[in-house]
Amino acid sequence: SHTVQPVNSLAVFPIVWGSIFLFVAQGIALQEVVLSQLGEKQENKPVLLGFTLRLAAGLALILVLVFFSPFSHILYYRIFGLSEELAVLAGPAARLLAVMPFLTLWGAWQRAMHMHRRKTVPITVSSAFEVLVAAAVMWLMPQFSTLPGVILAPFALAGGRIAGLAWLEWSWRRIRASAVAI
Numbered sequence: 001s002h003t004v005q006p007v008n009s010l011a012v013f014p015i016v017w018g019s020i021f022l023f024v025a026q027g028i029a030l031q032e033v034v035l036s037q038l039g040e041k042q043e044n045k046p047v048l049l050g051f052t053l054r055l056a057a058g059l060a061l062i063l064v065l066v067f068f069s070p071f072s073h074i075l076y077y078r079i080f081g082l083s084e085e086l087a088v089l090a091g092p093a094a095r096l097l098a099v100m101p102f103l104t105l106w107g108a109w110q111r112a113m114h115m116h117r118r119k120t121v122p123i124t125v126s127s128a129f130e131v132l133v134a135a136a137v138m139w140l141m142p143q144f145s146t147l148p149g150v151i152l153a154p155f156a157l158a159g160g161r162i163a164g165l166a167w168l169e170w171s172w173r174r175i176r177a178s179a180v181a182i
Contacts, residue, residue, distance in 0.1 A: 003142045003149035005089070012090050012150045015080055020097045023059050027104030030055065034112035042116065052109050059101045067094040089150055096154035103161045110168040114175075122171035126164040134160025 003009060034048050066072060072094060077087035111123050138156035145152060 001149065003152055004146050005148040005150075008086060008089055009149035009151075009153075012082065012086050012093065013153060015076070015082065016090050016093045016097065016150065019075065019080075019094060020100055023063060023101035024104045026055060026059060027101055027106075027108045029108075030105055031108035031112045031115075034109060035115055038112065038116050049109070052105055056102050056105045059105070060098075063098045063101065067091070067098050089148060093150045093154060096151065097157070099158055100154075100161065103158065103165060107161065107165050107168065110165065110172060113172060114168065117175060119171075119175055122168055122175075125171070126167045129167050130160040130164035132160075133163040 001010060030052060034052070037044050037048060039045075066075065072091045073087055076082045076090040076094075077084060080087075082090060107126075111126075114120060114123055134156045137159045138153065141147075141152045141155060142149070
């Protein structure tokens with residue numbers, strides 16, 4: 001709300017995020033599937049990892065077909081009923097958010113691995129990093145940019161998610177290294 005075109009950004013963002021969330025939801029559900037199907041000694045890990053990668057590739061393909069084609073404008077203008085001005089603003093925001101389903105899938109995988117090992121503190125720290133980095137980016141970017149908030153928000157969301165995933169990856173490597181050392 002403190003960026004260029006705040007009213008338009010606030011009007012468009014929930015619609016854009018809602019259309020992306022259809023794909024992000026797959027990643028949220030994946031965590032439960034991996035955790036319940038992994039097996040006591042992670043015997044199903046190769047199959048689940050393969051499924052995760054195929055799901056990520058399939059979602060990426062659908063996202064490219066929808067949000068990187070003229071269908072994106074049709075979706076926002078004709079189907080969702082945004083005005084021409086708002087539909088034009090929604091397209092780039094959706095393309096920037098297209099990375100979120102992959103990041104969500106990878107995060108679900110990492111969280112499931114941590115939970116399987118009963119190491120949940122890194123998940124909490126990761127969530128805190130994600131929120132803090134997203135908030136910091138969203139607070140800083142309007143200071144240096146004249147882009148609308150709906151275009152800046154994907155950078156904040158993706159930046160936060162990447163920071164959280166980096167922490168999970170780092171902590172997972174530490175956990176694995178300490179398990180090997182024992």
